[in-house]
Amino acid sequence: MVLVGLFSAKDREFGAKLDLLAASVAARGGRVVGRHVQRRGVSHGGAARMNVPFSRRTLISPGKAREIAHLCRAAEVGVAVFANPLTEHQRAVLGGMFGCLVISGEDVFPRGR
Template structure:
């Protein structure tokens, strides 16, 4: 019997000698409508202050925050039991929350989605595809200027 050869995925990842540079997203000068998304654990008690601070930072950069969404982890009984499990490394949020963010973006006709937490390149690509608009982390916006 002929056996199929398995392709080593690690080799294809290493094929490029230079790492891919993340495309920096810049807010337009005339202002952009953005949805601000925060991801916080139940231990983070001052998440509202952090969200307000992030909205102020974005306003200083010319953006209008048209909606704010918060994903809390470990608040409910079910969430507390799942705290030992890894969160979605693909989207950072639950799929239900991603749908809520997408709906808020559609209703507000937002230009971008800004996450308070840092996003990996994979999360940024996946969320951009799922939401239909750029998904960027706040630290990337602040360091782009």
Template sequence: MVLVGYFSAKQKNFGGLMASAAQELAARGARVAMQIVQRRGVSDGGVQKMSLPYSSRTLLSYGKVREVAQACGQANADAVIFVASLTERQQRVLTATLGRPAVSLSDILAAD
């Protein structure tokens, strides 16, 4: 599977959060083949866009969604797990766009 994180530039420990999420998934028998992070507001251009809404349809930028889709194909991933919570609409759109289930880590942890 591919693990995806979406973090604000204010979140300094995003690497630790990604590692923790990967450990939680591994403890449940999942194999994280790739990790992808989108940080918002890191670059000068990104800081200027912080007041603009992110994509409410996919949570990620269009380019990052393409990157995730490519990573899924390369890793032959059977699912995409998002560290951030997804709305039902985001889950539907991302599942259709990526061609594999897109779910929130919180949904997986809640199922246990």
């Protein structure tokens, strides 16, 4: 599995959030082989656009999506877990690009638990 997250440049806890997600994946028998982070507010519009996704289709930037897709296909990754909530459309688009199942951290950590 690979972990993917879009985080604000102001979010200093993004590493801990990915660690928690990785621990949850491992507790369910998964093995994390990579982590990919896109920081919002570091570039491409700065702080004014920090809470806006890069793309409504993929959440992350097209370049980052292509980079992750290449790595997922090369490593024959079976599942990509996003730290962020995803729409069904985003899951479908990303799954097609990555060549694997794409889920959200919400699927690993259901609400209400």
